[in-house]
Amino acid sequence: MEQMVRNVAACHLAFLIIGCLQFDAVQAADSDYLSAVKADFAEFTSHVFEITPDSPWIGSIEDQPESGGALKDVEGFSIFLQSKSPGSYIFYKKLPADYKERLHRDYLATGDLDRIKDDIFRYTKELK
């Protein structure tokens, strides 16, 4: 009987260790990221995107200009540029609206901020 109790206890311990290891593996990843990915995937079937409040992985157009959600429009892009490259922004803000729109479009396509900075100076020279 005593042996049996000992076996059961050992068995529980083994399960506990395995459980802990599995839990650790998942914990290693960013749980906010995983939740965001799962919510995004669920939208394919549910057609509803359930937003996790304050998730740093989900862009919110209204609240989080830094997250990139605000990059959707020129205004948001201007805020983004001001924060990332204040020097270039001085020249950018003097450009006509159509140039700003083009720069915004180019950034969304290429994701290359250095190229955008070069283009700002090029356009500024062109307009002089």
Place this chain on the structure above:
Amino acid sequence: MPISTTSIIAHSFFLALVSLAALDSQAAVGRELAYPAEGAIPDADEIARQVYFANHFYAFRNFSIKRRGRTMSVLINRAREGNELATAVERHLNNNYNTDETLQSRDLAIFHSGKMRGTGMLVTEYMDDQKNKDYMVWLPSLRKIRRFSQPRQDDAWGGSVFTFGDVTLRKPEDETHELIGKKPLRTCLGIMTNLEGKHYRYAGKLPERSCRHLNKEVYGLKSTTRFKNWWYDYRISYVDTKSFADYRTLYFKNGELIKIIDRDWGLVNTEEEGDPRALFWKYWYGLDLRTGHESLAVIPKKVVEYNSNRRNSFWTEKTLRKIKR
């Protein structure tokens, strides 16, 4: 009711046509794959072929992730709660083999750090889809070239979370494809959060999580493997409806999500110019949920070069032999 000879012939002809069409839908993807006509809605097989096209840089004659000074592309691997292990790599891909019907492409990789420092690899892909790729490896310690057989699709690429199948070997015909829907991409792409935006050796400043693609419309493409007892049952890819960039792939086994790969893409030119599929990878992030392992491959823009005037002779054994230790 007797069946006339004419109807049998007509039926056979119809069957032959159907078979040819089916064969064509599985045809190998090459540089000649056209962008879908404006207004046309591509089916799942067509989307899979377009994704393959973008991932193999067929929009370019050649594509290089080269070394510029001390800046190089870097692959960072991290085991669960372990330290990062970085490998710097240079890669040159040549798709410019139109005149030679036997070769499809040649891919030259040179490792610049870690245990593989000084090792070079030349991979030759043939037009004949049934033919395996040739792997020639320059071993610096022996100062000799050795030929290797093609790795398995499930072998880890550079010890990372990515497999050879993920990076290069998996072809559209290795899976069956189904379109599960179309929707906006809602989340930023993953990254190793502790390294986000920090300076790192070889690559310089590492990227921050990419949120540029938020709200871009993506297809949900379900691809089910044709291989038996494979490491995943199916995977879901988020594919840009315009550029066919696959931003995210989720791998499932027995209904459970087991692995995620996120890819940040950049268009080499602006939207008004050229092929919308002329894209390059900015970074890849992989997370294996079974082990907790993470991988991050970063390609700084300044090391990307495309359609250069390099001669085809660059992609030969001669270049491998020139690699310095």
